Every structure is written in structure tokens, then in C-alpha cells.
Amino acid sequence: MSLAQTDKYFLPQPSLWPIIGSAALFLMAVGGVMVMREIDHGGWILLAGLGVMIFMMIGWFSEVIRDSEAGRFNRQVDSSFRWSMSWFIFSEVMFFAAFFGALFYTRMLSVPWLGESDTMEQLWPAFKATWPTAGPGLTADGFQFTPMGAWGLPAINTLLLLTSGVTVTWAHWGLKKSNRSQLILGLAMTVALGVTFIGLQAYEYHHAYTEMGLTLGAGVYGATFFMLTGFHGFHVLVGTIMLIVMLLRSIAGHFTAEHHFAFEAVSWYWHFVDVVWVLLFILVYWLI
């Protein structure tokens, strides 16, 4: 990027993509509500919305990639991207904070309260306020489940994600040295680790549902467990898709040693997902 371009602002043309995105969310919300309320054909509308959303994302991101490859993004745009990605990750941190907050509140406050108040002694006298719990009402009805231990698949998954943090950094070093094969190899390994993680997580969920009686409905433990690990898993999926795009772009010869913020943004996101997992491993799987 030449210095001469840094004093010119980049202003994109009018674009259809945002309104297509709004149409997609409209369809997804209508379809989603119909599915939840068990109204016929809701699933098709939801799928259609999802299709439009994927179409929009491919179209919009392709346009941004074309802008980038045409050299329209100067240093100021690069700096805008850095600020905005940082703030976006901050918003993601706060999203997870809501669910971690729910975990702390129930574990530390509301479940113990359920075990000590007089009212509860009348309602559910047999309830022992320990963690993990499916709650006094479900337990009284004979509901049972096995909590998820830390040292089986979750420990392997921790190892996988931590390793992937190393491989993506190694790929970045390759990019900075203009060593394209190191970049591609590093990204490919990261993608493989991400895909393996998702596969193991899916296997763990299957096991929980079929063998352990641990479901979304398994009281507040099941709810916090699946919502926290589920949203994390979804973020790993999104991160993996982003890494795959970076891999394909690297193979296509995109990025230079100096100008590659898309790659950096994805690696920031990946490290963020990594940190969330470490917190999950300690607070959700290990300390129970």
C-alpha cells in the first residue's frame, strides 16, 4: 500500500447487500417463530432465510475481498478494521458474560438459597443444594443425570484448541516472512484441529443425551452447560469457516507480508474462542 493513498478516504458505492441481509433476518425470524410455535412450513421459511443469509454473506464478503485485492483499503481503512474488530470481540465477550453470569449466580447464590430457606423446606424438604443440580422440583420428580467430567474428551478438546492457537500463530509468522507454504500448512492444521474439536464436541453431546441423561432440560446445570458450551461450539464453527476462507485465499495468493488484516482478524477471533474455552474447561467441566 503506497503512502500516497493514505490521505484519500475510501467510500464504498451504494450496496444491495445490507437490505438482502435484512430480508434474510426477516425470513429467519418468521420461520424460526413458526418452527417454535409448531406452525406448518415454518422450517422451509427458516431454511429460505438461512439460504438468503448465506448468499448475502458470500456476496458481501466477496465484494470486500475484491475491494481489498484491488488495493482500495489504505492504512486508514486498515486501522478502522482493527478498531472495529476489537470492539466486535468485546461485544462477544459481553455476550458470553451474560451466560457466565447466569452460571455464577445460580451456583453461588440462588441454588444455595433454594437449600436454606424455610419456604423451600416446606416445598422440597429432601433437596440438597449441591452443584451440579437439576433443581429441587426435577430431583423430587426422580429426574437423574450424570454430570460431564473434565478429564475425558473435554481435556482432549482443550489440548486441540490450545494447539490450534499455536498453529495459527505459526501460520502468521509464515505470512510475515512471506513463506507461503508455512502459511498454508499452518492454516490447514488449524482448520483440521478446529474440525476435530467440533466432531468431538458433537460426539460428547450425543453421549450426554443418549447415555448420561444430560440434556438442555436437565435443570439449571444442563441449561448453563449446553448454552455455554453450545454457543462456544457455534463460535468454533464460525471461526473454522473463517479459517477455511483464509486458507482458500492464501492458496489463491491473497495477502502480503505487510497487508493482511483479514487473516489477523480471524486469528484474533480464534484466540478469543480459545480463551473462552479455557474458562469453560475450568469453570464448567473441571470445578464441579
Place this chain on the structure above:
Amino acid sequence: MSDAAHAHDDHGHHAHPTGIMRWLTTTNHKDIGSLYLFFALFMLFVAGSMALLIRAELFQPGLQLVHPDFFNQLTTMHGLIMIFGVIMPAFSGFANWQVPLMLGAPDMAFPRMNNWAFWLLPVAGFFLLVSFWLPGGAVAGGWTMYPPLFIQGGISYDLTILAVHIMGLSSIMGSINIITTILNMRAPGLTLMKMPLFVWTWLITAYLLIATMPVLAGAVTMLLTDRNFGTHFFNAAGGGDPVMFQHIFWFFAHPEVYILILPAFGIVSQVIPTFARKPLFGYASMVYATASIAVLSFIVWAHHMFTVGMPVTAQLFFMFSTMLIAVPTGVKVFNWVATMWKGSMTFETPMLFAIAFVCLFTIGGFSGLVLAIAPVDIQLHDTYYVVAHFHYVLVSGALFAIFAGLYYWLPKWTGHMYNETLGKWHFWLSVIGMNIVFFPMHFLGLAGMPRRIPDYALQFTEFNQIATVGAFIFGFSQLILLTVVLKAIKGGEKATTQVWEGAEGLEWTVPSPAPYHTFETAPVVK
């Protein structure tokens, strides 16, 4: 405005879409700012009509006009729409128009995302409004969406939750855009501590939005899964706790009330120096006070929950931390008054609304201080005293500041002076009407009238009748506002570049109306 677009052919070597496609695909901050403002104006009348229906029902004790369940739908939707569909979009509209102009930037940092942030709002707004016609009607559990009520409702509850998600998405994208614009698009020489105060307040507001909107998204997601996917977040039988929703919700919603007022502080801090013809008194202290309010807003949330059951230490903590907010707010009020002190003041409509803001917002602030005292709040919780309090800060606070900003910048946007006589009529009818509606509500609340109930005991009749008369005066005087805006768009006295004698800042250096593209080469600020 299309003439202005052609005037810049050196930039516009491409054909701009016209008609409806111009607005659907626009990446221009001025177009998007106008879209936000028109959306807010439309929704103001929608949610305002709901308020008038509520007041009409409350004109007499007993049930007159509407079914109690519909009454609950009205109070819920009035709140949701006024917050998410009027005040917030109006401030976003101001930010879109003014932040680039005030910073000497050619546009927002991310013009395409800017478009999307706006065009999500009509989708969410449609979902909220259409729910009135769905089986079971619109949501009736209050804008705070507390479980278990919110878990028991029908289809419109799911739709409203998704509408909140979409509005949250819009706010987060809008805020990331604004914050990036402010941090990265300032003209050379325009350091942070030289920025106009409106920009400062929006910088801090955007931070609050990015920090809290995802928390709201999490809270309503838990509602959604409790409703449809068998989780027990808010169900004690499963080990959850309905009060937990209130904690998570108010962790979002207390910063949210500052989101609704900080940009208003910013607007008033632009208007008062202009018409007092003096620089703002204590600029740096204004910045620090705004930042302090934002920090404190994260540790006061449970003052909304003094009656739900909380350890006494927690009550004391939230009581005292809430009172602390009076300090930076007091600094601000002092600075506005000191700015006017010995100024060469004139009283055009924007200044009138700004002065009314300072007086009436202060009343709302004081009643907030009263409610911060836990033992008093336990008496007043969910009474009309609370209704009086938050309407003083949101109507004579946020909305009056929006009116002040609208009259202040309308000549810059349209190129025409608004009709000053009509503006004065709008001001006086609004300020009188507003006080007639909401001042008696203090007495009603102190006497124990509960809110969100369509019927009341006989002794509350007189004050309710006064309030209803005031509501209709206030409501119908907003038609004057509509007339003023439409007239200024169509024509009128040509506005000069500086518009106001005492106006200072980059936005007053571009012609009126502001051309379609401004500051394509950055100005240098000394």
C-alpha cells in the same frame, strides 16, 4: 438534495440509484441519518397514540375503553417502542448526520454496515407492531420482559424476543461504526479533547451499547430457550431463579437509561453555548463527568430491584452507588447554568428546549435520587411516582433534547430556517402539556396508585383527569412539530452557512443544506 449529489461529479463517476432504491442501498451518512430520524418520528406518533389510549382509559376509574389485557399490551409496547424505536433511532440519526460533519470526516467508517444497522430497524419495528394482530395480541408483560409472565405468553412473545435480538444487532453494528468513526476518522489536529461534546457523549454511549446490548441478547435468549427448548434458567423447580433474569436484564437496562440520556447531554451542551454566545463552561469536567456516569452505570443496576429480595448489604451498596451518580450529573447541570451565566442569551426554539431540559431533567434527577433510597423505594416501587420520575428524564430529558437538536440542526440539514412562531408554539404547548401530564403523577404515586393497572380507586380521579388532559395537549401539539419539519423540508427562509450567530464547529463551515458529500479532503483543525 439530488442537486447536491450532482454537484460533486468529480466523486460521483458512477450512477447513484434514485427513488426507493436510493434509500434502500444508500451508503451516505446523511441519507441514513435522515432515515433514522424519519423512522423515529413515525414511531413517536405510533407509540404516542398508545400513550393517549392509556391516558384516555385512565380518565375515569373503572373500565371504559379497552380490555385490561389490551391495556397491558399498550403499556408494554409504548415502552418498548419509545425506547428502541424512537429515542435510540433518533440519537442514531443525529449521530449519523452530525458526527462526520463535526469531525471533518467524509462519511462514517463503515458506510455499508451503517445502511444495514438502519434497515434492520424496520424489520424489528414491523415485528413489534404486527404482534397486535397475532393470536393473543402483543406482549403484555411489561417492557422489562420479566419471567414468569414472559415465559407464559403466546406467539408474539417469541416474535418480540427475536425483534429485540434484531434491534440489538442493529445497535451493536451502529455503535461499532460510530466508535470507529470517532477514534479513527477525525480531521488532522482534532484531538480527543477538542471534540465537540456531542461527539464525546456518543463515543461513551457507543461504548455502553457495545458492552450491554450483548447482555440483553443473552438474557432474552435464555427467555427464548426457557419458553421453547426446555431450559430452566428462570424456573426454581429446575434450580433456576426468576430474579436472575432481573439481574441480567438490569445489568443491561441501567446503562441503557444512560444510553438514552448521554447523547441528550451532548446535544444540550452544543445548543446552550451557541445561544449564550459563550464557550461551554468546564469542557474537560463535562467529559470526565460523562465518563464517570458511564462507569457508575454498571454498578447500580439492582436499585430497580429493591423489592424482589436481596441481602441488606447488597441493598446498601446499590443505594449508595446510585446516589454517587448525582455527583457527575450535578457537575453537568452546574456547567450548563454556568455557561449561561452572563451570556448574551437569545431564546430561539432550540435554546428554549435546552433550558427546559436543564430545569425539568433536574426534577427527574431529583426524584431519581428519592427513589435511590432503598426504604423509600420500597414504598414507591411500581407506583406512579416511578412513572413520573422516568417520564421527567425521558420526555423532558431525552425527547426535549431531541427537539432542541432537531430545531438546532434542521436549517443545516434542509437549508431552510424553520418557522420560529410555530416552533415557539410547539415549545410552550409541549412544556406545559408535559408538566400537566407528569407532575400530578408524583402525587398519585406518593398516595399509592400502582402503575400498569387500567382501573384505580376513586380518590385518584382528579389527578388522573388532569394528567389525561395534559397528555392530549402534549400529544396533539406534536402535530406542530410534524408541520414544522415538513415545512422546513419544502421551503422557507434560506439558511446561512453559520445559521446561528454563536455557532462554532466544523459543521457550521459547510453550506446549508450540507452538500451530499462533505469533507472529501479533510480540513485541518488548529
